[in-house]
Amino acid sequence: MPLHPLLKKGLHKLGFLNPTDIQRQAIPLAVDGVMPSMQDNKGAGEADAERKNRDIVGVAETGSGKTLAYSLPILSWLLSTDPATTGEQERFARRAKARRVLSALVLCPTRELALQVHKHMEQVVAAGQEDEGEEVVVVEEPAEEEVDDVKLNGKGKGKSKGKGKSSKVKTAAAGKAVAPKQPPLVSIASIVGGLSVQKQKRLLARGCDILVATPGRLWDLCKEDSDLATDIKRIKFLVIDEADRMIETGHFAELEEIVALTERKKGPAQLTNADVADPTFKRATREIDLTEARDDMQTFVFSATLSKDLQTNLKRGNWRSRKGKAGKSSTLGRHSARIRIWGGQRTDTPEGGLVATLRESIVECLNTDKDLYLYYFLLRYPGRSLVFVGSIDGIRRITPLFEMLKVPVYPLHSQLQQKQRLKNLDRFASSSNGVLIATDVAARGLDIPSVDHVIHFQLPRTADAYIHRSGRTARARQDGFSLQMVSPEERGMQKALMKSLGRTNELPELQVEPGFLPKLRERVRIAREIEKAQHAVKKAKHEKSWLQETAEAMDIDLDSDLISDEESDDEIARSRKKPKQRLRDNVPRLRHELDGLLAQPLMARGVSAKYPTSGSRVVIDDLLSATNNPQMLGASTTKAHEVVDARPTLKKVRKFISKKGKK
Numbered sequence: 001m002p003l004h005p006l007l008k009k010g011l012h013k014l015g016f017l018n019p020t021d022i023q024r025q026a027i028p029l030a031v032d033g034v035m036p037s038m039q040d041n042k043g044a045g046e047a048d049a050e051r052k053n054r055d056i057v058g059v060a061e062t063g064s065g066k067t068l069a070y071s072l073p074i075l076s077w078l079l080s081t082d083p084a085t086t087g088e089q090e091r092f093a094r095r096a097k098a099r100r101v102l103s104a105l106v107l108c109p110t111r112e113l114a115l116q117v118h119k120h121m122e123q124v125v126a127a128g129q130e131d132e133g134e135e136v137v138v139v140e141e142p143a144e145e146e147v148d149d150v151k152l153n154g155k156g157k158g159k160s161k162g163k164g165k166s167s168k169v170k171t172a173a174a175g176k177a178v179a180p181k182q183p184p185l186v187s188i189a190s191i192v193g194g195l196s197v198q199k200q201k202r203l204l205a206r207g208c209d210i211l212v213a214t215p216g217r218l219w220d221l222c223k224e225d226s227d228l229a230t231d232i233k234r235i236k237f238l239v240i241d242e243a244d245r246m247i248e249t250g251h252f253a254e255l256e257e258i259v260a261l262t263e264r265k266k267g268p269a270q271l272t273n274a275d276v277a278d279p280t281f282k283r284a285t286r287e288i289d290l291t292e293a294r295d296d297m298q299t300f301v302f303s304a305t306l307s308k309d310l311q312t313n314l315k316r317g318n319w320r321s322r323k324g325k326a327g328k329s330s331t332l333g334r335h336s337a338r339i340r341i342w343g344g345q346r347t348d349t350p351e352g353g354l355v356a357t358l359r360e361s362i363v364e365c366l367n368t369d370k371d372l373y374l375y376y377f378l379l380r381y382p383g384r385s386l387v388f389v390g391s392i393d394g395i396r397r398i399t400p401l402f403e404m405l406k407v408p409v410y411p412l413h414s415q416l417q418q419k420q421r422l423k424n425l426d427r428f429a430s431s432s433n434g435v436l437i438a439t440d441v442a443a444r445g446l447d448i449p450s451v452d453h454v455i456h457f458q459l460p461r462t463a464d465a466y467i468h469r470s471g472r473t474a475r476a477r478q479d480g481f482s483l484q485m486v487s488p489e490e491r492g493m494q495k496a497l498m499k500s501l502g503r504t505n506e507l508p509e510l511q512v513e514p515g516f517l518p519k520l521r522e523r524v525r526i527a528r529e530i531e532k533a534q535h536a537v538k539k540a541k542h543e544k545s546w547l548q549e550t551a552e553a554m555d556i557d558l559d560s561d562l563i564s565d566e567e568s569d570d571e572i573a574r575s576r577k578k579p580k581q582r583l584r585d586n587v588p589r590l591r592h593e594l595d596g597l598l599a600q601p602l603m604a605r606g607v608s609a610k611y612p613t614s615g616s617r618v619v620i621d622d623l624l625s626a627t628n629n630p631q632m633l634g635a636s637t638t639k640a641h642e643v644v645d646a647r648p649t650l651k652k653v654r655k656f657i658s659k660k661g662k663k
């Protein structure tokens with residue numbers, strides 16, 4: 001790979017010994033495209049022609065290393081032009097004081113993804129800086145970004161630890177020695193919504209080489225800060241990650257504004273005498289002149305899905321009208337037009353497909369039974385599971401329910417505070433049995449190590465969302481498992497989804513051991529009752545405080561019956577309060593009952609808890625060799641994806657039965 005030696009060393013240290021397919025294809029193209037011409041002064045036409053070969057459109061399956069496919073050429077260019085690595089110590093010292101000039105802008109659709117890309121880039125550089133036999137410990141700067149409060153689970157197996165930016169290094173082996181303060185080889189900053197604007201402004205004032213951002217916050221800052229807009233006009237690299245999502249209609253109006261800043265203007269403005277005399281116009285043309293000179297930007301457009309057909313909304317019966325349509329029309333032209341990448345080189349690994357190491361399965365059940373089947377699955381197949389739910393309200397219902405059932409669940413959706421979002425992600429990533437209950441905000445790009453299962457509690461609205469959601473497991477050639485939970489009302493949509501994906505075979509059904517269900521059902525029933533009672537109490541409290549606040553604001557005295565928790569003599573008030581009161585009084589009793597049920601062992605049919613050496617199923621060997629499911633006595637520790645491999649599809653079973661019948 002034509003990369004800077006420091007990066008090669010870093011990749012080696014992270015255990016990335018071979019490039020992935022997309023990296024093998026994209027990196028040489030990108031490096032070739034950028035290196036020679038970025039140093040030359042070409043004529044406009046020549047430069048235009050060259051740019052066609054410079055821009056890279058990368059389409060490759062989820063978890064295939066696209067982040068490094070675009071990051072490495074950029075980092076390599078920065079390191080190759082960095083005086084620190086070319087031994088020019090004097091310039092290096094000067095650079096320590098000087099403000100960095102922005103070279104690259106990476107735009108991502110979600111905040112978590114932007115922070116993750118930032119971390120991933122830093123890890124490779126930090127690993128490359130490690131001395132042999134020594135561990136680099138990233139020493140934090142005084143908390144600069146709130147995100148640093150949370151240890152984000154970065155990509156790869158980097159040894160960087162702690163929070164803060166990786167601007168200083170110390171030798172862990174030496175324990176105390178901290179290397180003298182040096183400017184980072186590559187300075188990376190992230191600008192995302194939900195975190196302190198002031199702190200981000202300070203970061204920008206200091207300057208950086210690479211900015212990783214979400215479009216909304218970046219554009220807000222651009223509008224206030226003309227220096228930032230000027231910096232963006234001069235960047236050498238623009239990356240649009242998850243490009244199809246970024247340009248989806250109605251998603252990121254700001255993206256177009258930002259990309260427009262990077263556009264090249266052709267030819268110097270023809271000034272009239274009157275124009276020349278006008279100072280404002282003169283200033284504006286000077287600005288235009290600056291941008292005119294730019295013929296050296298390289299654009300990267302990356303995603304696992306760039307096919308328009310995958311974006312068709314499967315809801316509202318859209319799929320019906322699409323019957324019979326085959327093939328996938330590419331939206332590449334549309335992308336190119338909108339982000340003005342002038343063609344570019346396309347590096348493709350198979351598109352639209354799911355990763356080969358992913359196993360899929362389906363469970364058909366009533367909507368009202370989805371909680372039960374999810375609970376069954378989470379106990380039956382322990383591991384790190386990511387559950388996608390169709391609405392925030394759904395997450396708000398499911399999370400407390402499963403907390404009561406003592407499942408370690410963490411919610412993730414756009415209405416949570418950003419700090420909480422990051423905390424929950426971190427907790428999920430560090431709990432081997434954690435369950436993240438998320439909306440599609442977690443569908444794209446997130447690289448959480450070893451997610452064992454992705455569960456579609458509700459089906460996604462588009463096929464591309466299904467691909468991205470499912471792509472949170474089975475990453476970097478690991479095994480993974482995806483489960484569709486389908487109610488009778490969703491059956492048509494499920495068929496449309498499979499058709500959109502070009503699939504003809506039915507998915508294998510998840511085998512459910514019915515013996516476990518009655519006890520689980522009872523637990524879920526009681527947990528629901530508690531949840532309902534608590535919800536009613538919360539709602540009543542909320543209503544009451546609203547009433548009090550409104551009364552205060554209007555300077556009205558409220559009847560004491562309306563604000564008192566005590567039973568009132570007033571018949572009407574009593575009848576209104578009683579059911580809520582009853583519910584609240586029930587909570588301790590229900591909790592006690594649930595605790596009792598949770599303490600009871602769950603057993604497969606024919607297993608005796610008291611006498612594991614007897615019963616129709618003897619489980620003592622399993623218990624001794626620890627091959628028994630810890631939560632369910634008599635269930636094996638087989639992984640979900642292994643069960644699917646061994647399981648024939650319904651279609652195959654039917655075929656087999658009909659063949660037998662004919663004989």
Ligand SMILES: Nc1ncnc2c1ncn2[C@@H]1O[C@H](COP(=O)(O)OP(=O)(O)OP(=O)(O)O)[C@@H](O)[C@H]1O
Pocket residue numbers: 015016017018019020023060061062063064065066067068155156157303304444445446447471472475476
């Ligand atoms: N050459 C490599 N060898 C081994 N692992 C790699 C290599 N390159 C990247 N990885 C690891 O593969 C994982 C997936 O990479 P990445 O997140 O870049 O995938 P992606 O293609 O961007 O996925 P998505 O489409 O879901 O965003 C990461 O943990 C990354 O550290």
